[in-house]
Amino acid sequence: MNKTMHRDFLTTGDWTRDELEQLIESALRFKSGDERGMPLVGRSFALVFFNPSLRTRASMQVGIFELGGNAVVLEPGGTSWTLEHREGVVMDGDKTEHVAEFVRVLGRYCVGIGVRAFAALRNWEEERSDPILKAFARYSEVPVINLESAMHHPCQAMADMMTVREKLGAGRKRVLMTWAWHPKPLPMAVPNSFALAAAQMGHELTIAHPRGYELDDELVREINERAFDAGGSVRVTDDVDEAFDGAEVVYAKSWGGRMFYGSPEEDIEEREQYRAKWIVDQEKMKRTSNALFMHCLPVRRNVIVTDSVIDSHASVVIDGAENRLHVQKAIMARLVNGE
């Protein structure tokens, strides 16, 4: 295969802290209007969505337009053919086209490809290897941006780090990432990427979740190593009240237990005991050091977070969503400029 030299944006872990800081600086310049570069003039960028989206899809389409380009949006199985990603399979089932051809054809039209392919929450060992995203990256001759895979949502994490920086200034902060009850198990990409990026930025990170909802062991090792390298720290607790003490940032997210992949009904039964306790409310926010409240959205009100918190001055969820636009413009500009 004729692979050209390019970089992808699959996880923040592939980028150094300095590079991530530079991307945030660039995003802040795009936001202020100081950066007006239009590296996509006369060029197209593909966006491939296996799953629904509001923020990611709209912010990428707007970002491509603002960089002077044209967005080609495709939905495999909807507006484009059903896609196979496995190697060596006999394609006599319901899949019409292989990623091998799909991405190389797109690469002849477009200077980059963004792809969203969530975890199906069926098979932990398989999904933790991010097979669809990896197939895109393996075959693509142009840069690939992860728009949320089974394991990572790096654009979200970058917008989150930009929002912390914008609201609280540069430097180490006391950041709490807390699990919250939700009626059904959700993918782990957002908490994985938030924790990894917070560690890379050197924050004092507390991860709170009930027992049975641990993040991936290998990823936790990486989070600890990155925190050590950056002069930060990582603490994991199942005490949801104490976890809020002194926090400057509260980031809420629900996720499914990896032991329950393939049996969601068991997860739903297990998590029921946490419903009343694992919600972000005013009582918990009072334990913080006037913390910001953050969530990637979409969020279920009065399930993950009470109205009184999400509607309070502490809440920066809308500013955080706006920052998706600016940070993705910075990422696309960096990738297509190839600096």
Ligand code: CP
């Ligand atoms: N936060 C986020 O990725 O939102 P969407 O799922 O709406 O794109």
